[in-house]
Amino acid sequence: MAVHTVRLPATHLHTGTTSRNISKSNGNPNAIIRSSFRPSQRRRFTSLSASLREGNEHGKEDSPLLPKPLSSNQLAETVSNGSRVRVAYQGVRGAYSESAAEKAYPNCEAVPCEQFDTAFEAVERWLVDRAVLPIENSLGGSIHRNYDLLLRHNLHIVGEVKLAVRHCLLANHGVTLDGLKRVLSHPQALAQCENTLTRLGLVREAVDDTAGAAKLIAFEGLSDAAAVASAKAAEIYGLNVVAEDIQDDSDNVTRFLMLAREPIIPGTNRLFKTSIVFSLEEGPGMLFKALAVFALRQINLTKMESRPLRKNPLRASGGLKYFDYLFYVDFEASMADEVAQNALRHLEEFATFLRVLGSYPVDTTML
Numbered sequence: 356m357a358v359h360t361v362r363l364p365a366t367h368l369h370t371g372t373t374s375r376n377i378s379k380s381n382g383n384p385n386a387i388i389r390s391s392f393r394p395s396q397r398r399r400f401t402s403l404s405a406s407l408r409e410g411n412e413h414g415k416e417d418s419p420l421l422p423k424p425l426s427s428n429q430l431a432e433t434v435s436n437g438s439r440v441r442v443a444y445q446g447v448r449g450a451y452s453e454s455a456a457e458k459a460y461p462n463c464e465a466v467p468c469e470q471f472d473t474a475f476e477a478v479e480r481w482l483v484d485r486a487v488l489p490i491e492n493s494l495g496g497s498i499h500r501n502y503d504l505l506l507r508h509n510l511h512i513v514g515e516v517k518l519a520v521r522h523c524l525l526a527n528h529g530v531t532l533d534g535l536k537r538v539l540s541h542p543q544a545l546a547q548c549e550n551t552l553t554r555l556g557l558v559r560e561a562v563d564d565t566a567g568a569a570k571l572i573a574f575e576g577l578s579d580a581a582a583v584a585s586a587k588a589a590e591i592y593g594l595n596v597v598a599e600d601i602q603d604d605s606d607n608v609t610r611f612l613m614l615a616r617e618p619i620i621p622g623t624n625r626l627f628k629t630s631i632v633f634s635l636e637e638g639p640g641m642l643f644k645a646l647a648v649f650a651l652r653q654i655n656l657t658k659m660e661s662r663p664l665r666k667n668p669l670r671a672s673g674g675l676k677y678f679d680y681l682f683y684v685d686f687e688a689s690m691a692d693e694v695a696q697n698a699l700r701h702l703e704e705f706a707t708f709l710r711v712l713g714s715y716p717v718d719t720t721m722l
């Protein structure tokens with residue numbers, strides 16, 4: 356597939372503006388974005404003078420040097436000039452992530468990316484306005500790669516979206532359940548259908564995304580393999596649905612994060628959530644102490660994940676080597692709430708590292 360050849364106008368660099376002209380200059384909007392950005396594109400990130408000359412789209416009175424934070428009401432639909440928001444997702448057309456991008460930003464232009472890293476990079480390099488990426492699933496658990504990438508990149512979480520995931524088994528026309536030997540899908544999707552796939556005795560094969568599996572089966576005309584994917588993917592790639600609702604529990608929900616270059620201004624007018632990441636010294640009760648800063652203030656935690664500190668995964672202490680961790684915590688409060696600010700100030704007193712990944716409205720559509 357052709358490499359996406361988006362040219363980045365220097366006028367949009369360092370200004371905090373949205374990428375209005377970028378989307379207009381694209382060749383094929385449906386082309387999948389690969390990580391291999393051209394050196395010529397990289398060089399274009401250096402020009403500040405053009406942006407200073409031309410001002411920005413929020414009005415000439417705004418200083419182009421000061422990035423304009425997104426506001427809560429900019430979370431959905433359109434950028435301020437009325438053009439469609441370009442939203443990167445991982446996978447090909449028909450992936451659940453595409454549906455999540457469309458739920459998060461109705462009427463958006465969903466832009467497929469090969470890998471999660473590519474979607475992060477596409478936002479950072481102004482090829483798109485936002486990314487929508489999966490972070491956890493109610494059956495399969497966390498998508499660890501995206502936790503690691505949140506830290507490696509400098510994007511902000513500006514929202515979350517929950518999507519009901521209903522998996523189907525898709526095969527070419529004429530293929531029956533009895534004729535199947537293999538099943539292809541994203542590892543998360545395979546994990547969510549563990550019981551059904553074991554009962555059917557199918558050999559699992561992991562691919563990049565669910566819709567990619569459907570596409571491969573259709574394009575190669577495979578007769579011994581099925582894909583775990585959406586009914587939408589069946590329609591797009593002309594496959595037959597041989598089994599429906601094959602996830603291990605009918606309540607199968609994936610939570611996606613909406614990512615942007617700038618944070619939103621947190622509010623108190625609705626339910627907000629804040630995501631942070633921190634590390635601690637080694638020692639008894641350290642994690643207990645860290646979580647107590649929230650418990651003491653009646654702040655509810657909704658998620659906790661620990662990941663290896665990849666830059667420095669082993670810490671020597673008292674002649675022993677300990678694994679070193681980063682702790683990712685989501686809590687139910689806005690950074691505009693004094694109580695949340697106090698909790699983080701308290702945590703800062705003993706955390707060895709602390710970063711706020713975003714403070715954003717809770718998706719209450721599935722509560």
Ligand SMILES: O=C(O)C(=O)C[C@]1(C(=O)O)C=C[C@@H](O)C=C1
Binds near residue numbers: 451453489492498565
């Ligand atoms: O493969 C897809 O369709 C995706 O959108 C990826 C993904 C994931 O990474 O969790 C998203 C939702 C489902 O949980 C299964 C797979």
